[in-house]
Amino acid sequence: MTQTNAPACPGEPHTHPHDHGHDHGHSHAHDHAHHxxxxxxxxxxxxxxxxxxxxxxxxxxxxxxxxxxxxxxxxxxxxxxxxxxxxxxxxxxxxxxxxxxxxxxxxxxxxxxxxxxxxxxxxxxxxxxxxxxxxxxxxxxxxxxxxxxxxxxxxxxxxxxxxxxxxxxxxxxxxxxxxxxxxxxxxxxxxxxxxxxxxxxxxxxxxxxxxxxxxxxxxxxxxxxxxxxxxxxxxxxxxxxLEGTPEGLEPERIIADLVANVPGVAAVSHVHAWALTESRPLVTLEVTPAPGASPESVRRAVKERLAHAFGASHATVEVIADVSSPAA
Missing domain, CATH: 1.20.1510.10 (Cation efflux protein transmembrane domain)
Incomplete structure (x- = not known):
């Protein structure tokens, strides 16, 4: 069952959770505009x-x-x-x-x-x-x-x-x-x-x-x-x-990186990476959050990691609830 399905739009500001709960969407929007x-x-x-x-x-x-x-x-x-x-x-x-x-x-x-x-x-x-x-x-x-x-x-x-x-x-x-x-x-x-x-x-x-x-x-x-x-x-x-996978955005590498570096990510699947231009990579994937993790916080954190670690500022992240876990 899908908890959150919020695809990223080309102009969408990128936000991420902070230890104090502050939303940094404005700074990411500013960075995107500057870029x-x-x-x-x-x-x-x-x-x-x-x-x-x-x-x-x-x-x-x-x-x-x-x-x-x-x-x-x-x-x-x-x-x-x-x-x-x-x-x-x-x-x-x-x-x-x-x-x-x-x-x-x-x-x-x-x-x-x-x-x-x-x-x-x-x-x-x-x-x-x-x-x-x-x-x-x-x-x-x-x-x-x-x-x-x-x-x-x-x-x-x-x-x-x-x-x-x-x-x-x-x-x-x-x-x-x-x-x-x-x-x-x-x-x-x-x-x-x-x-x-x-x-x-x-x-x-x-x-x-x-x-x-x-x-x-x-x-x-x-x-x-x-x-x-x-x-x-x-x-x-x-x-x-031909929608080939950009160098450095191989699905196996993305999966291993997200599981290892994003808290609350239990599994990553259905990863697709391609490029609109030579400098504009695009990524879509599904994420299964760990039990007790906030789906929206996981989604934001995954998008943040993709942008900073892989340069993929345009990503569609779908959060899938683990059917074996109790409903949130």
Whole structure:
């Protein structure tokens, strides 16, 4: 028989019992508001950085396409293609931030928070597709080498490296290990920066030794780096989209922690943990209180422990009475 069933809402203040019976719901609500304000400011900063990086990469992409065609360099064309996907991915990242900032509504009780994760997954797919295209073109160039204007290639690649370093610095200054959206954009620009380095090395080898095969070979190296980054972003964002269990929120660990650290908890069952975004875990579970324990006090204490020990500030805790115990 259910004693208490009070699911947590996204905006619900989190309270806990105190030795003197004082209710600290106000302080938890304040902490939640402060955390949300910090998250909003961080998101706004990330949006500004993404826009600046998109303007840089998109503006230089045209020059690199022209240079790649005139010089006959696959490395430059590959870098230009990478810049094209960079610009698209940065715009997509910005769009994800914009939608994620929208408030919840009756049709979407958690708002558009997952748009950032979806944007990150799409960027990962684009990186993988880009890597496949570069490798395909490189294979064709290896079988049929073409003449390359090394001087023009070197000048454009060097200028491209400067642009990419600036864009990388802009994004890296606001990067957070838990922001998959910004990480996806950062991987794009990092791959593009390495592409410019590869194009410079290829141009030097062509001018120095006349070895035109350096162009497609170094392009493959860039493609493999892009493939690595794309797969990593796809795996991390795909895990969230598939409602995978966040790292550190394994049911067995939650059960053991609550039983050991929350007074009045006799048993924990039906634990489900997933994530709305990379930094917003959600938990639902059932708790059986010990005989004589207050169901509401146990519920509050469990929510408090989940928030402080696991970072799960949005939890639904259902307290189930032990049928073997006398009714409270």
């Amino acid at each position: 949300q304000h910090h998250a909003d400011m961080t998101s706004a900063d990330a949006r500004r950085r993404v826009v600046l990086a998109a303007l840089l990469t998109g503006g230089f992409m045209v020059a690199e396409v022209i240079g790649g065609i005139l010089s006959g360099s696959l490395a430059l064309l590959a870098d230009a293609a990478h810049m094209l996907t960079d610009t698209g991915s940065l715009v997509l990242a910005w769009f994800g931030y914009r939608l994620a900032a929208r408030p919840a509504d009756p049709a979407r009780s958690y708002g558009f928070g997952r748009m950032k994760v979806l944007a990150a997954f799409t960027n990962g797919v684009l990186l993988v597709l880009l890597a496949g295209w570069i490798i395909w073109e490189a294979a064709a160039r290896l079988m049929a080498p073409a003449p390359i204007a090394g001087g023009l290639m070197l000048g454009i690649a060097a200028l491209g490296l400067v642009v990419n370093i600036i864009a990388f610095a802009i994004l890296h200054g606001g990067a957070h290990k838990n922001d998959l959206n910004l990480r996806g954009a950062l991987w794009h620009v990092a791959g593009d920066m390495l592409g410019s380095v590869a194009a410079i090395l290829a141009a030097v080898l062509i001018l120095w030794q006349g070895w035109t095969l350096a162009d497609p070979l170094l392009s493959v190296l860039v493609a493999l780096l892009a493939l690595y980054g794309g797969v990593r972003i796809m795996r991390a964002s795909g895990h969230i989209l």
